[in-house]
Amino acid sequence: MTVPLTRNRNYTLLWGGQAVAEVGFAASLIALPLLVLAMTGSPAAAGLVLSVDATAQFLAGLPAGALVDRWDRRKIMLACEAAQALALGSLVLALISDTATLAHIVVVAAVLGVCRALFEPAEDASLPRLVPDSQLATAIAMNSARSSLGQMAGTALGGVLFAVGRFVPFLLDLVTHCLAFVALLFVRMPPREPVAVSERHFLREIGDGLRWVWQRKEIRVTALCAVVLNLFFAAFYMVVLVLADARGVSSGAIGVMAAMLGVGGVVGALIAPWLHRVLGPYVSIASVFWALTVLTPVAYFVSDGYVMGGLFALMTLLAPTANTTIATHQMLLTPDAMRGRLSGVVSVVLGVAGALGPALGGLLTQFLSADRAVLVCAVGIALVTAFVTVSPTLRRYSAEQEGVPNEV
Structure with missing residues (x-):
């Protein structure tokens, strides 16, 4: 047992x-x-x-x-x-x-x-x-x-x-x-199998990690979709801060609004194991894209900081379930000797989106009104959601290696 x-x-x-x-x-x-x-x-x-x-x-x-x-x-x-x-x-x-x-x-x-x-x-x-x-x-x-x-x-x-x-x-x-x-x-820590001497060339090991991620279509597609989603959501977050300030939202309300991202993340993480089992792999991943596609344009009509905070909480509620599904599948798919490189490559790829997203948001608000910038972000998220919806790779996304239901 x-x-x-x-x-x-x-x-x-x-x-x-x-x-x-x-x-x-x-x-x-x-x-x-x-x-x-x-x-x-x-x-x-x-x-x-x-x-x-x-x-x-x-x-x-x-x-x-x-x-x-x-x-x-x-x-x-x-x-x-x-x-x-x-x-x-x-x-x-x-x-x-x-x-x-x-x-x-x-x-x-x-x-x-x-x-x-x-x-x-x-x-x-x-x-x-x-x-x-x-x-x-x-x-x-x-x-x-x-x-x-x-x-x-x-x-x-x-x-x-x-x-x-x-x-x-x-x-x-x-x-x-x-x-x-x-x-x-x-x-x-349980002991690991020793690494073969022929595999210990450092630069070759880095290249092996990059090739492993690139050659696994499920990992490659989910990483690409996550990068695009994170890019536009990070830009959207920056745009909303500018929009809230322009609409006269107080700094205190903006602080609460930002904190609600964390609230949604905590609640989402607590229910993620259950949703992960109930929804299945494809719906677990696609649901966060669909939710953001529906909720992002709502920000165009919201002028109250606390209401926007509630919207933020809803936006982040399903993200932990998608992350749990993807990370679990990737870790079980990857041999133990490659798992560090898998995590390193994925963190670098997602880090690009985290770094460029705020810059994109700043550029959008520089050349467009904040209202229109929200709609641009909404369109970007909707396009990647459409891809996720029809992607045969994600529709076939399997959790068969993940074993029986989890116990807490």
Whole structure:
């Protein structure tokens, strides 16, 4: 009999440690630009720090995936937690002693970005070895809920703690990474098969990961559709912020509106294991595209920030189910020796959409009215939804490798 996921000691240790680390990370992420603004008064410098963090994670993505498949994944996760704790500790000491510089903050941001690039594929690739196939979808959904909860709590804490003291959010992040490190020490990872010597050429390993993703049509098509959807949704989010401001929505209401994205993500992640079983693979994936196609044009008519927040929550409600279905299928389809590279490639590809989406939204609002920019985003989402609807690859999307229904 399969042990319920909540009684899986190794998974709960990993999940719990990363739950607290997510809170600390979100607190630091909101506090970093506030810190740079307070030190320099330059919005450009504040944006630079966040850009360095994201760029470091993006550039390290492909090499990180290959390293995750080459090295011991648990040791990689431990090293990442230790490196982040050391970087944050140096920043806390510099802030307390009033010796922090912009260059120091940039280096810390780069370290955090590289560590996430390594840790995320290491955790993703380890998950199928920590939980049985029948519970993998539930574990992936719970990780998604963990991230959303951590983002909500950490973002709120970061601003409050920064008002208490500039170093306090980073001290929180330091403590949470230390706790996550301790939790990882007690995780027992099942042994992996040794990697053949002939496969250990690093650049060849990166190329193998890219070829693996490209040659698997299901992975290639779902990744392409996800990139286009994320691109237009990220642009839509930027456009809606401009539109809300133009319609006189208060900053407080805009904050609530943005927070509702997280609320929808949390609720969606909690119901994702159930929806994943009930809807089936194709409907699980297509439903998020259909929902966004219907809901995006509604923003054209909404002028109240709180109503827009409710719309945002509905828009993100089904995303965890689609992500759970796709990630579960991909992990079970991919050999263990390739899972790190799979995660690295997918994160890099999706990172492109995350980086270009806000820029696209900014350009749309620069050359069009915000109202018309909403409609452009709606058309873009509708086109990719039409492709998803008729795609024979997605209609044949199979979960036959995912096993029996999940147990929590």
